Amino acid sequence: MNAHVPKKTLADTLAHVERIIPSRSSNPGLSLLRIDTTEGGIELSGSNMDIDIRARFPADTQGEGSYALPAHVFSQVVRALPGDLVELEFGDKELDLSSGTFATKLQLMAPSSAPQLAFTDDLAGALDASALVKALGSVRYAAAVADYQAVFRGVKLELGATTTRAVATDGFRLAYYHLETGSGIEGDVVVPARSVDELTRILGEGEAQLGLSEGQLSVRSGGFDLNLKLMDGTFPDYERIIPKTFPVAVTIDAPKLSEAVARVALMADKTANNRVDLFVRDGVLQITAEGSYGRSQESLDVLQEGSDPEIALAYNAKYLIDALGPAAGDVRLSFSGGGPSSSPSVVADLGDPSYLAMVVPLRTG
Amino acid sequence: MEAVRKIVHVDMDAFYAAVEQRDDAALRGRPVAVGGSGTRGVVMTASYEARRFGVGSAMPTARALRLCPELVVVPPRFDAYRRASAEIHAVFTSITDLVEPLALDEAYLDVTEPKRGPASATLLARAIKADIRRATGLTASAGVSTGKFLAKVASGYRKPDGLTVIPPERAQAFLDGLAVERFHGVGPRTAERLHAAGLRTGADLRGADPAALEALLGKLGRFLFDIANGIDERPVVADRPRKSLGAETTFPHDLHRREELEPVLEDLCQEVAGRLERAGLTARTVTVKLRTADFKVVTRSRTLPGDVSDAAGLGAVAAVLAFEVDRPQGAVRLLGVTVSGLRPRALQVVQPTLPFPAEPS
Numbered sequence: 001m002n003a004h005v006p007k008k009t010l011a012d013t014l015a016h017v018e019r020i021i022p023s024r025s026s027n028p029g030l031s032l033l034r035i036d037t038t039e040g041g042i043e044l045s046g047s048n049m050d051i052d053i054r055a056r057f058p059a060d061t062q063g064e065g066s067y068a069l070p071a072h073v074f075s076q077v078v079r080a081l082p083g084d085l086v087e088l089e090f091g092d093k094e095l096d097l098s099s100g101t102f103a104t105k106l107q108l109m110a111p112s113s114a115p116q117l118a119f120t121d122d123l124a125g126a127l128d129a130s131a132l133v134k135a136l137g138s139v140r141y142a143a144a145v146a147d148y149q150a151v152f153r154g155v156k157l158e159l160g161a162t163t164t165r166a167v168a169t170d171g172f173r174l175a176y177y178h179l180e181t182g183s184g185i186e187g188d189v190v191v192p193a194r195s196v197d198e199l200t201r202i203l204g205e206g207e208a209q210l211g212l213s214e215g216q217l218s219v220r221s222g223g224f225d226l227n228l229k230l231m232d233g234t235f236p237d238y239e240r241i242i243p244k245t246f247p248v249a250v251t252i253d254a255p256k257l258s259e260a261v262a263r264v265a266l267m268a269d270k271t272a273n274n275r276v277d278l279f280v281r282d283g284v285l286q287i288t289a290e291g292s293y294g295r296s297q298e299s300l301d302v303l304q305e306g307s308d309p310e311i312a313l314a315y316n317a318k319y320l321i322d323a324l325g326p327a328a329g330d331v332r333l334s335f336s337g338g339g340p341s342s343s344p345s346v347v348a349d350l351g352d353p354s355y356l357a358m359v360v361p362l363r364t365g
Numbered sequence: 366m367e368a369v370r371k372i373v374h375v376d377m378d379a380f381y382a383a384v385e386q387r388d389d390a391a392l393r394g395r396p397v398a399v400g401g402s403g404t405r406g407v408v409m410t411a412s413y414e415a416r417r418f419g420v421g422s423a424m425p426t427a428r429a430l431r432l433c434p435e436l437v438v439v440p441p442r443f444d445a446y447r448r449a450s451a452e453i454h455a456v457f458t459s460i461t462d463l464v465e466p467l468a469l470d471e472a473y474l475d476v477t478e479p480k481r482g483p484a485s486a487t488l489l490a491r492a493i494k495a496d497i498r499r500a501t502g503l504t505a506s507a508g509v510s511t512g513k514f515l516a517k518v519a520s521g522y523r524k525p526d527g528l529t530v531i532p533p534e535r536a537q538a539f540l541d542g543l544a545v546e547r548f549h550g551v552g553p554r555t556a557e558r559l560h561a562a563g564l565r566t567g568a569d570l571r572g573a574d575p576a577a578l579e580a581l582l583g584k585l586g587r588f589l590f591d592i593a594n595g596i597d598e599r600p601v602v603a604d605r606p607r608k609s610l611g612a613e614t615t616f617p618h619d620l621h622r623r624e625e626l627e628p629v630l631e632d633l634c635q636e637v638a639g640r641l642e643r644a645g646l647t648a649r650t651v652t653v654k655l656r657t658a659d660f661k662v663v664t665r666s667r668t669l670p671g672d673v674s675d676a677a678g679l680g681a682v683a684a685v686l687a688f689e690v691d692r693p694q695g696a697v698r699l700l701g702v703t704v705s706g707l708r709p710r711a712l713q714v715v716q717p718t719l720p721f722p723a724e725p726s
Contacts, residue, residue: 146670147689148681171718236721273671273716316716342717363715 001037001063002089010086011078013055014044016202020053021046021071032114033071037061046071047115051195052227054119065090066111077104119225120218125185125210129203129221135166135177136196138326138355143193144170151233154190159183173319174238175357185212190231243343246334247308248280254327260298264289265317267296273362276317281310311335314362323347323357369533371486373474374508374516378525380470382412384449385439387502395437398429402438409441413525447645449501456496463601473513475601487530511536512597514549536595541568550585567593612636613701619658621696623688630683633702638676647672649706651679653686656699665690671716
């Protein structure tokens with residue numbers, strides 16, 4: 001069987017699949033790319049156990065067949081090809097690949113040695129792909145990194161009848177992004193944060209079809225099929241701990257505040273929680289930091305509200321900057337306690353009320 | 366012969382209670398006990414107002430309340446005591462590096478060659494007391510002498526806010542007149558045995574046969590004989606900062622299964638967390654040690670982005686290290702948990718967690 005494809009189409013599609021396939025694995029079959037040719041199209045598939053991926057693209061093909069070969073060698077060759085067009089001729093044992101002035105023979109493996117993957121057509125749900133990307137991308141930062149944090153290393157998707165919400169937390173801060181639209185399927189799932197990263201890379205324009213089955217979320221979008229293995233465990237009831245009353249709240253442009261915090265935090269002690277201090281009084285937010293190299297401070301005018309005339313709190317500068325990240329315009333930063341209290345502060349995006357973040361201040365006294 | 370040493374023993378007056386009275390004006394002048402208020406609560410420290418009613422340390426709170434119905438019982442705030450203790454320690458180290466803390470509220474100082482201040486140990490002790498008062502608003506009692514034992518006896522001689530000096534020429538007379546119960550290491554049982562042997566005072570101990578004393582009390586007998594003779598060469602050992610602390614356990618029979626090892630690991634983390642709490646420290650690095658049945662020792666460490674000190678936090682990391690990082694196959698004979706990267710709690714800010722409800726929704 002043979003096929004003609006533009007190099008760019010093959011290289012771009014292959015790049016997405018290759019990212020997922022591990023270059024080395026104790027299970028050698030896992031590092032294989034499977035290629036299926038059908039009438040008028042080529043399918044590339046692979047897996048890393050957490051994510052199964054299949055990419056389909058149209059191609060000028062003759063004959064059907066299934067093949068397997070090491071993903072990374074194939075990718076390197078394709079990326080390096082000199083021509084605009086690639087000619088593939090699959091034999092029993094070898095793939096003849098030529099492009100422009102270049103030709104190679106790549107050894108093929110039995111397709112049965114690659115992971116046996118199943119992609120369902122039972123995709124009852126759908127969401128706007130760019131809205132899903134926005135939701136996942138807005139909360140991803142808050143997911144935990146460390147392997148001992150179990151379910152917090154995932155992003156929770158709350159698929160409701162008329163709402164969809166993405167939530168992430170590492171126990172110190174939390175973010176959610178709320179869509180006022182249902183997907184057609186319902187359930188709470190936790191997707192590993194690394195799988196979320198791959199998903200947001202692949203999702204483009206248009207619609208993302210969704211399917212939920214035992215232990216797995218299936219997504220189809222723009223020629224890609226993904227099976228995302230779900231994490232065991234549940235998130236705690238975070239709604240209950242969002243403070244409702246705030247003695248002091250300030251409104252300020254998020255990028256302006258974020259830049260100021262980052263600037264002041266250059267003096268903060270990285271080994272002592274990267275501490276920056278915030279002090280609000282008379283409509284002025286003062287940010288200070290002190291470390292082994294010196295002291296910095298910056299004062300910003302803010303719209304101040306609340307029952308108390310002033311408040312002083314300290315934060316890990318990174319947590320504050322992260323929480324402000326998704327907001328493009330004004331945010332309301334609501335403080336619910338300081339000093340020895342450690343009640344979470346809340347960041348609300350006034351331009352996009354879908355986004356909300358909580359950050360726990362440092363306990364200082 | 367070596368030059369005569371100058372040792373100061375500083376003991377804070379009713380430390381925990383004094384901190385509470387300092388921080389809460391409503392408690393000043395009133396009988397206060399720091400301790401547990403429940404039915405099994407015990408008084409940790411009583412203020413001098415409470416001591417007049419006979420309330421003392423280690424007394425059940427219920428009994429203390431019977432002795433003194435006016436008594437205000439407040440729960441301990443160790444963070445506040447640690448902060449005050451750090452301030453006091455800073456005063457000590459401004460005078461000498463030879464500081465041996467015995468507790469949060471008590472330390473020996475060797476001021477034979479002080480870094481600053483007058484050469485007279487008496488004047489130095491007065492300066493230390495004044496500095497502590499300026500830094501913390503609290504009073505201390507100090508004892509000055511040529512050895513640790515006499516310095517400690519001296520600091521307890523007049524409290525609160527006392528300063529007692531036992532100069533070398535008065536040391537022997539002082540020791541001779543001291544009841545045996547006042548000697549270090551002599552509790553009620555030992556005192557009984559000494560009394561039975563006809564020994565009631567320091568003078569009796571000094572005149573006793575050292576071999577007979579040793580036969581009666583073992584090593585303590587020799588120690589008491591030396592002390593009573595004015596021989597107390599024990600150096601003031603500066604407290605080197607601890608680098609690590611840990612706990613380990615060897616199993617009576619080898620364990621194979623994760624379900625058997627998990628509770629052991631939890632207990633070890635519990636113990637390490639308890640030690641951290643008592644020492645007022647947090648840790649940055651967790652190490653798990655495993656010895657297999659064939660005596661292979663494997664250690665796995667993880668340095669965390671933030672400080673941990675609680676059993677749950679330690680346990681989560683330790684479990685990953687013990688069970689999920691490529692563990693050697695086979696039965697386990699020994700399991701240990703060690704923490705390092707230690708820092709005092711009082712001197713740091715803490716990143717608290719979100720107040721999630723204990724049970725997942």
